[in-house]
Amino acid sequence: MSRLKPLELSLLSGIDTIRYNEKGLILAVIQDCLEGTVFTWVWMNAETLEKTLTSQQVWYCQDPEILLWNSEIFVNEIRYIDENPMIIIGVEAQHQELSGNTLSGLFDVICERRDYPQLESYTCKLLAGGDNKILKKIGEESAEVVMACKDKDKDAIASEVADLFYHTLVALAYHHVDLRDVYQKLEERRN
Structure with missing residues (x-):
């Protein structure tokens, strides 16, 4: 599997209108981009979201640290759901299988x-x-x-x-x- 093309901030529609909670966080659900299997969920702030978009790896907040979720997993797509504010992150395994379905x-x-x-x-x-x-x-x-x-x-x-x-x-x-x-x-x- 080849390295995916870098994501651009503009690919996440509505990035300027993301509604974070009172702590400045938003829930991010991480799932397999092909199977739809949900692996986990994490909390992100504006900094970790931007870092995720630019590095194409999932970064998240675990107060007070900013952590990389899994170095073998790369972001393929990101969607923002405004109705119930959350981010859906479709990921792809680089060197391992993460299947659950x-x-x-x-x-x-x-x-x-x-x-x-x-x-x-x-x-x-x-x-x-x-x-x-x-x-x-x-x-x-x-x-x-x-x-x-x-x-x-x-x-x-x-x-x-x-x-x-x-x-x-x-x-x-x-x-x-x-x-x-x-x-x-x-x-x-x-x-």
Whole structure:
């Protein structure tokens, strides 16, 4: 992953109108810019916000100190929510994974099974069967999603889509494609 382009103060719309609390602070929620997983929240003042924007790393206040949150994490986007004053900071990991959502967690387990096989594991059996076995299951699950949708059965749709997601994650792991690359492609399509 290459270093992101520097953010500009102007990218944070309304920076001049940010409403800080009586102590001169505003809540900043830090989340993964691709997955949306919330990692933590911190308090920022005008100085730490400006330092965050110019350095592209998250700085926060912990009275009386100003601290760097995580040196391996870089800011990708910053949004200000005026209704309930807060800042949303979308971050990207430079050299580590910080995943917490269900899809990423499942993918991590699948990769672990790939790297450290357990003979009785269904995932390991799929991976051992290679493309033929994995792709056959993706085809079957895709057809089952179609049939569940045709039948308008919400529970079956959710179940079959979950199966399709799982088998697709197995294919990604088998081909050593990082799930974050998929998230990146989805983010590009959203924009």
